[in-house]
Amino acid sequence: MTLEEKVKQIVVDSLHAEASQVTPEASFVNDLGADSLDQAELMMNIEDAFKQYVGDNIPEEDAAKFETVGSVIEFLKSKGVPETL
Amino acid sequence: MRRVAITGMGVISPIGNNLETFWNNAVAGVNGIATITKFDVSNGFPVTFAGEVKGFNAADFGVDPKTARRCALFTQYALAASKMAVADSGIDFAAEPDPYRFGCTIGSGVGGIDVTENEVLRMERGKTAKISPFSIPEMIANMAAGMVALQHGLRGLNYGVVSACATGLHSVGAAMRAIQHGEADVVLAGGCEAPICPVAVAGFAALHALSTRNDDPAHASRPFDKGRDGFVMAEGAAVLVLEDLDRARKRGARIYAEVAGFGQTCDAYHMTAPMPSGEAGARAMSLSMAEAGVSGEDVDYVNAHGTSTPMNDKTETAVIKQALGESAARKVSVSSTKSMTGHLLGGTGALETVVCAKAIETGIVPPTINYETPDPECDLDCTPNVARERPVKVALNNSLGFGGHNAVVALKAV
Numbered sequence: 001m002t003l004e005e006k007v008k009q010i011v012v013d014s015l016h017a018e019a020s021q022v023t024p025e026a027s028f029v030n031d032l033g034a035d036s037l038d039q040a041e042l043m044m045n046i047e048d049a050f051k052q053y054v055g056d057n058i059p060e061e062d063a064a065k066f067e068t069v070g071s072v073i074e075f076l077k078s079k080g081v082p083e084t085l
Numbered sequence: 086m087r088r089v090a091i092t093g094m095g096v097i098s099p100i101g102n103n104l105e106t107f108w109n110n111a112v113a114g115v116n117g118i119a120t121i122t123k124f125d126v127s128n129g130f131p132v133t134f135a136g137e138v139k140g141f142n143a144a145d146f147g148v149d150p151k152t153a154r155r156c157a158l159f160t161q162y163a164l165a166a167s168k169m170a171v172a173d174s175g176i177d178f179a180a181e182p183d184p185y186r187f188g189c190t191i192g193s194g195v196g197g198i199d200v201t202e203n204e205v206l207r208m209e210r211g212k213t214a215k216i217s218p219f220s221i222p223e224m225i226a227n228m229a230a231g232m233v234a235l236q237h238g239l240r241g242l243n244y245g246v247v248s249a250c251a252t253g254l255h256s257v258g259a260a261m262r263a264i265q266h267g268e269a270d271v272v273l274a275g276g277c278e279a280p281i282c283p284v285a286v287a288g289f290a291a292l293h294a295l296s297t298r299n300d301d302p303a304h305a306s307r308p309f310d311k312g313r314d315g316f317v318m319a320e321g322a323a324v325l326v327l328e329d330l331d332r333a334r335k336r337g338a339r340i341y342a343e344v345a346g347f348g349q350t351c352d353a354y355h356m357t358a359p360m361p362s363g364e365a366g367a368r369a370m371s372l373s374m375a376e377a378g379v380s381g382e383d384v385d386y387v388n389a390h391g392t393s394t395p396m397n398d399k400t401e402t403a404v405i406k407q408a409l410g411e412s413a414a415r416k417v418s419v420s421s422t423k424s425m426t427g428h429l430l431g432g433t434g435a436l437e438t439v440v441c442a443k444a445i446e447t448g449i450v451p452p453t454i455n456y457e458t459p460d461p462e463c464d465l466d467c468t469p470n471v472a473r474e475r476p477v478k479v480a481l482n483n484s485l486g487f488g489g490h491n492a493v494v495a496l497k498a499v
Contacts (some may be wrong), residue, residue, distance in 0.1 A: 056215070
């Protein structure tokens with residue numbers, strides 16, 4: 001599984017979004033209908049899945065920049081997560 | 086003072102997930118109690134059965150899936166019941182000019198106890214403090230009232246009553262008062278509960294409050310029968326649309342009954358045991374009758390709290406005799422529909438108000454099933470095993486909760 005596929009799967013599960021809508025460009029708020037509680041749950045699930053790279057808590061200042069699916073993928077890459085898992 | 090009508094009802098229960106099925110089964114004496122399927126009871130649970138809701142999916146009732154998945158089960162039941170109650174009433178809230186005239190009083194006895202249980206286990210398993218951001222909003226018992234308002238756009242008074250097994254009836258009483266005093270024109274009133282989880286079942290079992298008839302669950306809830314040995318936990322929700330009577334008449338609504346009286350007292354005697362004399366319960370009944378302007382002789386039907394515990398049914402028999410007077414008590418039809426549904430805790434007062442309203446509408450008193458051996462200490466006519474046709478002009482509904490809470494509502498034919 002690739003990193004992108006994994007992140008998409010977490011987004012689909014966390015937000016109960018349609019898989020076809022979860023593209024790298026998709027905005028959590030504007031395209032996928034996430035509210036603040038959804039985003040908090042999504043962050044928690046990302047942290048759980050990538051604990052060995054991001055530690056127990058993604059800092060608020062990093063999480064605040066996550067506007068799109070792609071921005072999460074880029075952040076995880078910057079933390080050393082390989083493109084193929 | 087304004088008068089209050091019931092113009093819509095919705096039910097999720099162990100004997101039916103809509104009003105019609107529920108009522109037909111209640112009249113037919115259908116049992117809704119069986120071995121628990123929601124969790125594994127083979128691991129030494131002292132009680133292994135309950136009244137579970139069957140085949141429930143919130144989306145089937147028009148609840149938005151996204152809303153449903155972020156609500157605990159007790160709230161989902163309330164959402165489904167409220168959808169059906171509003172449809173039954175014929176009110177289109179979206180077309181009404183002022184949403185601040187519409188309120189909601191829906192309570193739960195133990196709220197999201199299942200959510201709390203799961204999150205505690207998650208913390209313990211992972212040795213972590215990281216739990217779902219939904220855990221608190223899902224768990225708090227007032228969220229049913231909040232989400233029902235959100236779903237229907239009701240911006241008036243809104244809160245959840247909490248008084249254990251009297252919750253559903255206090256909710257009806259609170260809604261009635263709000264309409265009487267002109268604070269709202271329509272209030273969705275009800276109770277909901279989803280306690281079939283390990284910690285709640287083990288907790289009530291530890292109190293020795295539950296029947297342990299594990300080998301014969303279908304006959305475990307037997308109110309007023311000499312062989313009764315405790316109540317049977319159950320789940321579900323009931324929501325009633327309470328409406329200003331004049332408003333209901335003006336729009337030509339079907340009116341099931343008038344909510345004509347409400348009485349509430351407290352035993353101030355013991356945490357869980359009822360006051361042996363029944364004095365405080367009887368006072369609550371008398372208060373509801375006085376407000377409704379009826380005497381004991383006028384009462385046709387009492388839907389008893391009738392939990393099937395040795396203490397409750399004996400005490401409640403004394404309560405009814407004191408409130409109605411000995412001779413009127415001998416003539417009144419009493420029944421406990423908990424014999425079929427089990428005990429919905431915070432949902433029960435609302436569900437049994439539905440029963441009283443249907444008894445008035447149809448002239449049928451549903452039975453107390455599983456009645457085999459008379460108990461001299463429970464010697465009123467509990468409508469044993471078979472429904473009875475009789476005109477019902479006045480019906481009382483009793484709820485008595487842990488904490489000593491007594492609530493009684495009086496319904497009248499309009």
